Amino acid sequence: MASRGGHRALLEVDGVVVRFGGVVAVNEARFDVEAGTVTGLIGPNGAGKTTCFNVISGLQRPTSGKVWFDGRNVSNTPVHRRSKMGMGRTFQRLEAFGSLTVRDNVRVAADIHSGALPLRRRSAGKVDIDALLERVGIAEYARERADSIPTGTARLLELARCLASQPKLLLLDEPSSGLDETETDDFGDLLRDLAAEGCAILMVEHDMDLVMGVCDTIHVLDFGSIIAQGDPAAIRNDPAVQKAYLGYSDEADEGHPVRENHAQSGGYPGDEYDTSTDLPPVEATMTLPAVGSGIGRGERR
Numbered sequence: 001m002a003s004r005g006g007h008r009a010l011l012e013v014d015g016v017v018v019r020f021g022g023v024v025a026v027n028e029a030r031f032d033v034e035a036g037t038v039t040g041l042i043g044p045n046g047a048g049k050t051t052c053f054n055v056i057s058g059l060q061r062p063t064s065g066k067v068w069f070d071g072r073n074v075s076n077t078p079v080h081r082r083s084k085m086g087m088g089r090t091f092q093r094l095e096a097f098g099s100l101t102v103r104d105n106v107r108v109a110a111d112i113h114s115g116a117l118p119l120r121r122r123s124a125g126k127v128d129i130d131a132l133l134e135r136v137g138i139a140e141y142a143r144e145r146a147d148s149i150p151t152g153t154a155r156l157l158e159l160a161r162c163l164a165s166q167p168k169l170l171l172l173d174e175p176s177s178g179l180d181e182t183e184t185d186d187f188g189d190l191l192r193d194l195a196a197e198g199c200a201i202l203m204v205e206h207d208m209d210l211v212m213g214v215c216d217t218i219h220v221l222d223f224g225s226i227i228a229q230g231d232p233a234a235i236r237n238d239p240a241v242q243k244a245y246l247g248y249s250d251e252a253d254e255g256h257p258v259r260e261n262h263a264q265s266g267g268y269p270g271d272e273y274d275t276s277t278d279l280p281p282v283e284a285t286m287t288l289p290a291v292g293s294g295i296g297r298g299e300r301r
């Protein structure tokens, strides 16, 4: 966390609370995201991940607490200014302009960003659109209309549009949904490459193979509170995390299931289990991929 006068992480979520009436969606969340790393923000459905993302990107004002970005308190900074400072975000909902080609969508995103830069920085901010499409793996769709491409490709287009603004911090909300196994593997490699180039990546993601395979650090939210923080090995073995995802409390261990809302969320680790049943099978705890197994080793759904 922030040290006064010393090192500050690129992003710091500093005791953020968000209340919606009686619901505490985020409860004193506190975590950092360092430049050059991939960080996962995970948790059962309704845990507060999207609300946290909204606070970081400026769509949601926190009830209390602060967000620091690049050494500045941005808690009251509007979305467009945060974007100009180097925050890029993708959304669960796809946002591309359907009637434009894939290439033009990325061009527009690059132009908007470049237009927002001071004149002296515009040429430095110029993006090679074709190289970017190539890098993200959608060059073959460059001339297709965005509303005619497969969902996985549209997801990658979102990423390309975001990268066109050359962000220092990339906020990715469910980036792998709609990607097939090969696309997800390539996507994981791309995230590692971006981090190696110095980008900070924070992602909300339900695909545990991907999360465990690419993240340096993972923060786990449950009912708005951070219940565990650490590397994939620590998170995988953390009893509180297992409990949160299984939907059992201590009482439940004695045969009284509680927190059905989470148990039915289906996101983790039992992506394979039938979410129409009340609780996932206990074996679901065993479906977490081994840390270091890489991604896409056949366990993915």
Ligand SMILES: Nc1ncnc2c1ncn2[C@@H]1O[C@H](COP(=O)(O)OP(=O)(O)OP(=O)(O)O)[C@@H](O)[C@H]1O
Binding pocket: 020, 023, 024, 025, 043, 044, 045, 046, 047, 048, 049, 050, 051, 052
């Ligand atoms: N605008 C809102 N008004 C009232 N309650 C809200 C609002 N937004 C979110 N909530 C509540 O806050 C809690 C956290 O929701 P949030 O969407 O942040 O969770 P999440 O972890 O992103 O869930 P999911 O994985 O399903 O997207 C939930 O109980 C949700 O119902």
